[in-house]
Amino acid sequence: MVENGFWxxxxxxxIWQPDITYAKKHIARLDGYxxxxxxxxxxxxxxxxxxxxxxxxxxxxGSHCQGVAFFVGPEHAETAIADLRERELISxxxxxxxxxxxLDTGEQxxxxxxxxxxxxxxxxxxxxxxxxxxxxxxxxxxxxxxxEYLFNTCKGIDALGFTDDDLTFLKRRVTExxx
Numbered sequence: 001m002v003e004n005g006f007w008x009x010x011x012x013x014x015i016w017q018p019d020i021t022y023a024k025k026h027i028a029r030l031d032g033y034x035x036x037x038x039x040x041x042x043x044x045x046x047x048x049x050x051x052x053x054x055x056x057x058x059x060x061x062g063s064h065c066q067g068v069a070f071f072v073g074p075e076h077a078e079t080a081i082a083d084l085r086e087r088e089l090i091s092x093x094x095x096x097x098x099x100x101x102x103l104d105t106g107e108q109x110x111x112x113x114x115x116x117x118x119x120x121x122x123x124x125x126x127x128x129x130x131x132x133x134x135x136x137x138x139x140x141x142x143x144x145x146x147x148e149y150l151f152n153t154c155k156g157i158d159a160l161g162f163t164d165d166d167l168t169f170l171k172r173r174v175t176e177x178x179x
Contacts (some may be wrong), residue, residue, distance in 0.1 A: 002072075002078060002081045003074060003077060003078075003179050004077075004106075005023070005071060005072055005073045005074045005077050005087070005118055006071070006072055006077055006080075006081065006111075006112055007031055007069050007070065007071050007101070007109045007111035007112065008020070008069070008070050008071075008080075008084060008111055008113075009028060009067055009068075009069055009073065009099070009111040009112070009113045009114045010067050010068045010069070010070060011030070011035045011055065011057060011065050011066075011067035011068075012035065012055035012056075012149075012165050013054075013149065013152070013153060014067075014068065014070070015067060015068050015153065015156035015157065016152045016153065016155065016156035017152070018070055019083065019087070020072060020076070020079075020080040020083055020084065021072065021076040021079075021080065022070040022071060022072050022076070022080070022137065023071050023072065023076075024070070024071035025068060025069070025070055026028055026068070026069045026071075026082050026103040026104050026105060027066065027067075027068060027069075027070075027103070027160060028066070028067055028068060028069035028101045028102060028103050028111070029064055029065070029066050029067075029101060029102045030057065030064060030065045030067065030081075030099060030101045030103075030111075030113060031063075031064045032059060032060070032062075032063065032064070032090040032099075033057040033058060033059050033060065033064070033065050033099075033113075033115060033164075034057070034058050034060045034063040034064075034065060034126060035055055035056075035057065035065045035067070035151065035164065035167075036037065036055065036056060036057075036058040036116075036166070037053040037056075037118055037121060037136070037166075037170070038053075038055075038056050038058045038084065038124055038125035038168045039054050039055070039056040039091075039094075039116055039123060039124065039125070039126070040051065040052070040053065040078050040121075040122040040123075040124055041053060041054040041122075041146070041179060042064040042091065042122065042141075042142055043090050043091060043141060043142055044090070044141045044142055044143040045139060045140075045142045045143060045144070045145070045149045046135075046140070046146060047140070047141055048138035049099070050138065050139055050140070051135070051139060052135060052136065052139030052140070052141055052146035053124070053127075053132055053135050053136055053139070053146060053154040054148075054149060054155040055153065056066075056093075056094065056114070056115065056116035056130075057113060057114065057115040057116060058115075058116050058118070058125050059115065059116075059118075059167075065164045066110075066160075068160070069101055069103055069109065069111055069137070072136055078123075081112070084112070084114075088114040091114060091120075091122060092117070092120065093117055093120040093121075093122040093123065094114040094115065094116060094117065095114070095115050095117050096112060096113075096114060097113050097114075097115055098110050098111065098112055098113070098124065099111060099113045099115075101113075105166040110138075129166060129169050129170060129173070130173065131171075131172035133169075133174050133177060134172060134177065136149075136150050136174050137174045137177040137178060138158065138171065147174055147178065150167070150170055150171060150174055151171065151174075153167065154167050154168075154170075154171045
């Protein structure tokens with residue numbers, strides 16, 4: 001699949017820190033999934049002793065997620081997919097799947113998407129937003145504070161002109177908790 005290049009869909013940290021060499025970047029939409037803090041983070045933004053939360057694509061009929069699609073050309077494809085797998089599949093809570101996404105050009109393409117495995121022990125879908133805020137405000141992992149992940153994601157989404165009511169609430173509430 002990747003030898004001819006590939007698209008990857010970014011909905012969280014890939015928006016503001018893709019860390020891959022790509023040839024094209026477009027606003028994109030993935031139907032059937034919602035962006036959600038539904039994964040315990042025990043490596044990057046939390047620890048086993050004090051887990052944080054990271055975003056995942058949680059499958060929900062009728063929902064959609066706006067994000068960014070990156071096209072990685074054939075000359076960088078092998079390196080990029082290896083880097084993405086190292087980053088995203090660290091604990092096997094994400095599943096690497098290929099799904100259709102709609103680009104802002106109107107074109108529909110197949111893209112690599114990292115979605116949550118709802119059977120994995122790190123899945124925590126349906127957690128109330130207030131509880132999410134409490135967790136995010138207090139967790140730190142190998143890549144830094146959980147708050148940094150939230151705030152950088154909010155900044156990236158704001159720069160793209162998206163609205164995400166849950167992230168808006170979490171940003172406000174986590175800021176209050178940090179005072």
